[in-house]
Amino acid sequence: MKIAIVASEGAPYIKSGGLGDVMEALPAALSRIAGNEVVLLLPYYKKIKDNAAYETELVAAFDTQLGWRQQYTGLLKLKNRADAVKVYFIDNDYYFGARGGPIYGDCDDGERFAFFAKACLNCLAALEFIPDVIQCNDWQTALLPVFLKAQYWGTFPNTRTMFTIHNVEYQGWADGWFFDDVLALPWDLRPSLDMHGQVNMMKGAIEHADMVTTVSETYSRELMYPYYAHGLDTILANAAWKLTGITNGIDVNTFNPETDPNLPCHYNAASFVNGKARCKAALQAEVGLPVKADTPLMVMVTRLAGHKGLDLLCYIARRLLWENDCQLLILGTGEAQFESFFRELAADFPDQVAAKITFDLGLAARIYAGGDIYLMPSRSEPCGLSQMNAMRYGTVPVVHATGGLRDTVPPADENGEGGLGFTFQSYNGDDFYASLKRCLDLYRYNRDGFRALQQRDMSQDFSWDKPAARYMELFQRMQ
Numbered sequence: 001m002k003i004a005i006v007a008s009e010g011a012p013y014i015k016s017g018g019l020g021d022v023m024e025a026l027p028a029a030l031s032r033i034a035g036n037e038v039v040l041l042l043p044y045y046k047k048i049k050d051n052a053a054y055e056t057e058l059v060a061a062f063d064t065q066l067g068w069r070q071q072y073t074g075l076l077k078l079k080n081r082a083d084a085v086k087v088y089f090i091d092n093d094y095y096f097g098a099r100g101g102p103i104y105g106d107c108d109d110g111e112r113f114a115f116f117a118k119a120c121l122n123c124l125a126a127l128e129f130i131p132d133v134i135q136c137n138d139w140q141t142a143l144l145p146v147f148l149k150a151q152y153w154g155t156f157p158n159t160r161t162m163f164t165i166h167n168v169e170y171q172g173w174a175d176g177w178f179f180d181d182v183l184a185l186p187w188d189l190r191p192s193l194d195m196h197g198q199v200n201m202m203k204g205a206i207e208h209a210d211m212v213t214t215v216s217e218t219y220s221r222e223l224m225y226p227y228y229a230h231g232l233d234t235i236l237a238n239a240a241w242k243l244t245g246i247t248n249g250i251d252v253n254t255f256n257p258e259t260d261p262n263l264p265c266h267y268n269a270a271s272f273v274n275g276k277a278r279c280k281a282a283l284q285a286e287v288g289l290p291v292k293a294d295t296p297l298m299v300m301v302t303r304l305a306g307h308k309g310l311d312l313l314c315y316i317a318r319r320l321l322w323e324n325d326c327q328l329l330i331l332g333t334g335e336a337q338f339e340s341f342f343r344e345l346a347a348d349f350p351d352q353v354a355a356k357i358t359f360d361l362g363l364a365a366r367i368y369a370g371g372d373i374y375l376m377p378s379r380s381e382p383c384g385l386s387q388m389n390a391m392r393y394g395t396v397p398v399v400h401a402t403g404g405l406r407d408t409v410p411p412a413d414e415n416g417e418g419g420l421g422f423t424f425q426s427y428n429g430d431d432f433y434a435s436l437k438r439c440l441d442l443y444r445y446n447r448d449g450f451r452a453l454q455q456r457d458m459s460q461d462f463s464w465d466k467p468a469a470r471y472m473e474l475f476q477r478m479q
Contacts, residue, residue, distance in 0.1 A: 001475060003030055004131040006041045006120045008113060008140035009103060013048050013087075016103055017303075018248075018385055019138060019166050022215070025251045029468035031084040036472075039129055041120045043096040044076060044089035045103055055079040056089060060126040064119045067184040071095070071115055075123045088127075090119050109140075110174040110201070111182050117143040121152045130155075133475045135162045139172030142205035143183070146193065149208050150185050160478040163209035165202070167382055168223060169230050169307075172201030195231070203235050210478050212236075212243045213471075215383035216404030220245030228380055246471060247407045248383040249464035255368070255389045257458075262365035269458040272394045273451060276369065283370030286363075287354035289327050296443045297327045298436075299371030299395065301364045301386055304334025304342075304357075309377030309400060314341050315429035316436075321352050324440055331356045331367055368393040373439055377424075377432050381405050387421070391457035396450070397421035398436050408462075416442050416453035420460065 009015055010023030023040065031038040048054060056076040063070040074091030081087050091097055095112040106112065117136075121144065124131065134156075136144050145161040174182070178199045179190055193204040206212055214220045220243055222228040223236045236243060253259075257275065258268050264282040267275020277293060284291045302308050320326065330342050330353075342355035356363065368374075374390035376399040383404030387397040391409075399405040401423040412419035422439045424431040443450045 001035060001133070001472075002037050002039075002129065002131040003475065004039045004041065004120075004124055004129065004134045005030075005137070006117070006134065006141045006144060007137040008043060008116070010040060010042050010087075013042060013051075013054065013089075014045050014103060018383070021251065021385060022166070022248055023137065025249065025464045026468065026471070027085045028083050029249075029464035030471065033468065033472060037086075038084065039086045039088065039124075039127075039131070041088050041090060041123060043103075043116055044074070044091040045096050046098060046100050047103075048089060049091075049097050059088075060123070062122065062126065064115060064122050065184075066111070066115050066118060067180070067182045071119075073119045073122060075126060088123060090116060090123060092119070110172065110178060110199075113140040113172070114143050114182050114201075117141050118147050120144060121147055121156070125152075125155050131159055133160050133162060133478060135164060135471075136205065136209070137164050138166050139170055139202045139205075142172055142201040144205075145208040145210075146183075146185065146189065146204045150189055160210040160475075161208070162211045162213060162474065162478070163205040165212065165214040165223070165382070168202070168214075168228070168232060171203070171230065171232065172199075174199040174201070200232075203232060206232070206235050206239050210242070211474060212239055213474065214243070214245050216247040216407045217245035218406045219382045219403040222380070222403060244474065246467050246474075247404055248385065249467045250385055250388045250392065250462045252392065252463045255365075255392045257369055257393050260365050260369070262362040263369050264366070267394075269394075269455050272454060272458060276372075276394055276454075279366065279369040280372070281370075283329070283366050284327070286366070287329055287356060288350075289329070289354050290351050292327070295325055295327055296372045296440055297329060297370065298373045298375055299329045299367045299390075300331070300375045301367055302330075302332045302334075302376075304330075304332045304338035306335065306338075307379045309379055309427075309432070310338045310341075312377045312427070312429045312432045313375065314338070316433045317345055318348075320433065320436070321349050324437075326440060327352050327354075329354045329356070329367060329371065331358070331360065331363060333357055333359055368395055371395040372443060373398060373436075375436070376400070376405060377427075378402065378405065379427055384408070388460075388462045391420060391460060392462060394454040394458045396439060396453055396457060398432075398439050399423055400427060400432070401425050402427075412453055414438055414442065415446060416449040420453070420457050 078087035192207040410419040
């Protein structure tokens, strides 16, 4: 099957979050399936262009018309990709190549990614690669199914489109004039993109894509409700017949305690007791906490943002530290209120709390390995990768049972049996505290039960093989 995947980011070339991780792993997993030919299209950002590690060659150059604009479009092929995925970058200095800093957040983001969506179709035509399926990801590529049906059906008569929602909160809004001035689409398509007099790109993709997916089964059901859907609940409910969820995997080669170069000691499911003990002691010393083997170390690697459940942790933090012999380690950056809170908490409890307000992938790996308990009380979580990373390293998760957290962390009982971690149903601090207390009690009073739970976590298959097979089932159903 010929598969084209389009996205606004993809590791290792460019990444701002979980989408980048998915775009590193999913194309590779699909390319390993016999008979598949996989192409990945990404913008040619300045950070990629300036990186000498990526060898590229120009294979085509032409103009893409965007409303009244004629915009240069360079198509570059990555020459030194190790696997079978063919990676192409779409070059335009005005939109991507001359801008440093974050890849999102510019005032013309709508125009930039409208160009990217249309240029992707032009590039596929220039390559004479007519895919069976084009998989689009989040709002930045949401206009591709719209452009295909409106203007490119002659070139791609049998190509089907899948639109994958990684986070419905970001939908691609633009003023009403954007429809005529930038998109220049037939007027009869206006209702499919219109919301409250504005253009909503994600709505357009939901309306026009042949299939809509999201990144966990539970999240696909949650999106039918206003609490989760950020205004698109009715649109998604009407599209329920073509909406499904596929829970993400993780890169089990990168996140591997047997080989991770960031760790002071390697271990597996058979040797984790001693291995994690050594990693924990080294981690405590690294972050300035007292080295205490029998004190449970709770950890969290996260963006410091409200929807990650940090308000719940702030609410229970002092009670938790006063009432329990435990340690807490936070790694991340984000909203000023949370950065300040955890800095102050570390100052007030220097023997129990360490706050590393920074971005450090190496330290993140050592935290996954050295922690005992992983906290993930997110208000909502489309899929979540950190809880699977933590389990891969034998760190027991305590999570809010929402989205992908519900799908990947079935609840264990007070003896640590029957599940993979500890969960709470209602989003409130007292329920979070109660679930965390169950986990701490298991650690304190039933260490054998806690270790059995750790070993079960480490034995799970979180690879991309199963999700890739599920994607293939849907691709074949679309033909």
